[in-house]
Amino acid sequence: MALMSVDDAQAALLAGVAPTETEWLDLAAAGGRTLAADIVALRTQPPADLSAMDGYALGAPVASDVWYAVVGESAAGHGFGRPLGPGEAARIFTGAPVPDGADRVAIQEDAERQGDRVRFADPPPAGSNIRRRGIDFTEGKTGLAAGTRLGFGALGLAAAMNHARLPVRRRPRVALIASGDELVAPGAASLPHQIVASSTVALAQLIHDAGGEAVDLGIAPDDLSALRSHIRGAVTGGADIVVVIGGVSVGDHDHTRPAFAAEGMEPGFWKIAMRPGKPLMHGRLGRVHALGLPGNPVSTLITGLLFLAPLVRAMLGRADVLPDHETAVLTAPLRANDMRRDFLRARLAVEAGRLTVTPVARQDSSLLSMLAQANALIVRREFAPAADAGEEVAVVRV
Numbered sequence: 001m002a003l004m005s006v007d008d009a010q011a012a013l014l015a016g017v018a019p020t021e022t023e024w025l026d027l028a029a030a031g032g033r034t035l036a037a038d039i040v041a042l043r044t045q046p047p048a049d050l051s052a053m054d055g056y057a058l059g060a061p062v063a064s065d066v067w068y069a070v071v072g073e074s075a076a077g078h079g080f081g082r083p084l085g086p087g088e089a090a091r092i093f094t095g096a097p098v099p100d101g102a103d104r105v106a107i108q109e110d111a112e113r114q115g116d117r118v119r120f121a122d123p124p125p126a127g128s129n130i131r132r133r134g135i136d137f138t139e140g141k142t143g144l145a146a147g148t149r150l151g152f153g154a155l156g157l158a159a160a161m162n163h164a165r166l167p168v169r170r171r172p173r174v175a176l177i178a179s180g181d182e183l184v185a186p187g188a189a190s191l192p193h194q195i196v197a198s199s200t201v202a203l204a205q206l207i208h209d210a211g212g213e214a215v216d217l218g219i220a221p222d223d224l225s226a227l228r229s230h231i232r233g234a235v236t237g238g239a240d241i242v243v244v245i246g247g248v249s250v251g252d253h254d255h256t257r258p259a260f261a262a263e264g265m266e267p268g269f270w271k272i273a274m275r276p277g278k279p280l281m282h283g284r285l286g287r288v289h290a291l292g293l294p295g296n297p298v299s300t301l302i303t304g305l306l307f308l309a310p311l312v313r314a315m316l317g318r319a320d321v322l323p324d325h326e327t328a329v330l331t332a333p334l335r336a337n338d339m340r341r342d343f344l345r346a347r348l349a350v351e352a353g354r355l356t357v358t359p360v361a362r363q364d365s366s367l368l369s370m371l372a373q374a375n376a377l378i379v380r381r382e383f384a385p386a387a388d389a390g391e392e393v394a395v396v397r398v
């Protein structure tokens, strides 16, 4: 069976993905969520011309070295009440409205004040220290686009635009089923034939970081009907994506594909030209995505990073769905690659102002100790020629 390319498999997975429904959240609960609609400014900011400094609001000087009459004060949160006439100044503070008739603000450090009058050796030019109405945003204009992840900057802007609640996408629900007779929960392993089911918690973190909600459905034994009932439980429980970890290869105890098929899966792809992660499988159970991730823990997490996390982001309507590729300088030579795209576990560093990358010592897809050391993957394209230290290579951060 020919292997499918990573690019074709990602495109097939992400084609026509339907976004989750909209829910409305208070601002304070919306951090990290993804906007379901464009957000329009409900007001103009600043709403008036405001002073950028503490000082004096003035009109143009009528003569050099002129004394202005200080006729009142404009403080933030208060209006000034009347226009300034020629030769008049108002004491003003940062964030306060600039009175009509004033066209500049002189800072107080430059003022010579005597009683109710003030003068400036060198008055500032027109427009100085005034933040004009609407320089940040104007009412009715889109300030944040649908698909934006609400980080602190976007949340602050939404609040400033006078929104108390925001429409966000429901977090995609990802059911995680570990499969294998050897598996036991973290903390419970004692026998030599037992292996800790480490991938569930690791994938859950990846899903959370992508904006999804992971649901741990535990461990299914190597038994077709047990795995089928776990999958049914995931679907009836409202999962958007059902992930089975392991059992996607060709061994006698690999039941993942047959179990999904018996539950009515419309097959998508199986077997990808990548290392690690070759046995990756995708299909559809109606609206629900079925994913079989290869069991070797590093393979699970790299296919999670390259396929599952992008699927979650696509369901959120995000624009930035696939991981970004950057460029870094190799510190060690690499041999030529074969027909599988290789994702080498590696460490990025900044050396003499350049981003450098060094593969970790061992690349076996069972070695979580190596993955935990890595902060990036070197992406070696299919049939890439040997590379020397000093060459640039593509990297993806992990």
Ligand SMILES: Nc1nc2c(c(=O)[nH]1)N[C@H]1C(S)=C(S)[C@@H](COP(=O)(O)OP(=O)(O)OC[C@H]3O[C@@H](n4cnc5c(N)ncnc54)[C@H](O)[C@@H]3O)O[C@H]1N2
Binding pocket: 178, 179, 180, 182, 183, 195, 196, 197, 198, 199, 200, 245, 246, 247, 248, 249, 250, 251, 254, 276, 277, 278, 279, 293, 294, 295, 296, 297, 299, 365
């Ligand atoms: N004849 C072939 N054998 C294998 C092939 C192949 O193409 N032909 N592919 C290999 C590759 S590549 C991978 S990757 C593995 C994946 O196989 P499975 O998805 O069937 O994974 P399992 O056999 O169930 O498990 C593999 C390995 O990973 C451990 N494991 C499984 N689940 C977890 C978990 N939740 N947490 C931690 N560790 C887990 C499991 O104990 C096994 O050691 O197949 C190769 N074989």
Ligand code: MOO
Binding pocket: 274, 275, 276, 277, 278, 279, 294, 296, 299, 365, 366
């Ligand atoms: O692809 Mo497997 O994931 O090489 O170990």
